[in-house]
Amino acid sequence: NAGVTQTPKFQVLKTGQSMTLQCAQDMNHEYMSWYRQDPGMGLRLIHYSVGAGITDQGEVPNGYNVSRSTTEDFPLRLLSAAPSQTSVYFCASSRLQRPDTEAFFGQGTRLTVV
Amino acid sequence: QQQVKQSPQSLIVQKGGISIINCAYENTAFDYFPWYQQFPGKGPALLIAIRPDVSEKKEGRFTISFNKSAKQFSLHIMDSQPGDSATYFCAAPVRSNQFYFGTGTSLTVIP
Numbered sequence: 001n002a003g004v005t006q007t008p009k010f011q012v013l014k015t016g017q018s019m020t021l022q023c024a025q026d027m028n029h030e031y032m033s034w035y036r037q038d039p040g041m042g043l044r045l046i047h048y049s050v051g052a053g054i055t056d057q058g059e060v061p062n063g064y065n066v067s068r069s070t071t072e073d074f075p076l077r078l079l080s081a082a083p084s085q086t087s088v089y090f091c092a093s094s095r096l097q098r099p100d101t102e103a104f105f106g107q108g109t110r111l112t113v114v
Numbered sequence: 115q116q117q118v119k120q121s122p123q124s125l126i127v128q129k130g131g132i133s134i135i136n137c138a139y140e141n142t143a144f145d146y147f148p149w150y151q152q153f154p155g156k157g158p159a160l161l162i163a164i165r166p167d168v169s170e171k172k173e174g175r176f177t178i179s180f181n182k183s184a185k186q187f188s189l190h191i192m193d194s195q196p197g198d199s200a201t202y203f204c205a206a207p208v209r210s211n212q213f214y215f216g217t218g219t220s221l222t223v224i225p
Contacts, residue, residue: 004157033211033212035215040123042120042203042216043158043215044215048211058212090158092157094211096210096211098211100146100165102148102160102163103150103160103211103213104159105150105157105158105159107156107157108155108157
């Protein structure tokens with residue numbers, strides 16, 4: 001039972017480079033989301049999706065793009081990395097249309113932008 | 115825009131003691147308040163959650179207390195163990211499936 005799988009676990013980028021953080025879930029969850037975790041800031045929502053072909057912005061979307069072509073995958077793209085994007089990124093999935101739904105998180109990607 | 119205020123930021127407790135973490139929220143779409151536990155190098159995982167039909171929920175050594183009028187809820191860990199050392203996040207719903215998370219509390223339980 002894989003749950004939510006994120007790759008890579010660690011990444012170092014130079015300022016201005018682009019990259020894609022991968023996220024895949026095998027629980028057939030409709031809802032998927034990306035968070036960033038920074039010291040003293042908790043978890044902040046970047047983008048989310050309620051199903052294939054549907055995405056929307058969260059609290060801190062600037063500098064990031066997402067797409068959802070399948071139920072299973074929800075990649076996060078950094079268009080032009082900046083040091084302010086140094087963070088730990090978490091992907092999460094959950095069942096839709098349940099107010100008391102449980103979010104399942106991946107193990108995270110630690111990104112450093114130099 | 116801090117929708118959920120969590121305190122304390124860090125907490126050190128002796129083994130066997132009680133750990134208490136508090137959260138206050140401003141607005142919420144509905145009454146469902148989960149707590150997530152995160153170990154170093156791992157993603158957060160649901161620990162316990164409360165719905166509005168009760169003011170307290172207990173699961174083993176973990177208890178959530180909820181005060182709707184004060185817009186506050188808290189996590190109590192009884193008989194704290196070194197294995198409970200982790201970061202704890204409270205959350206309040208913005209809408210279905212979407213939550214504001216607190217800033218986290220780093221708990222250290224000393225043997």
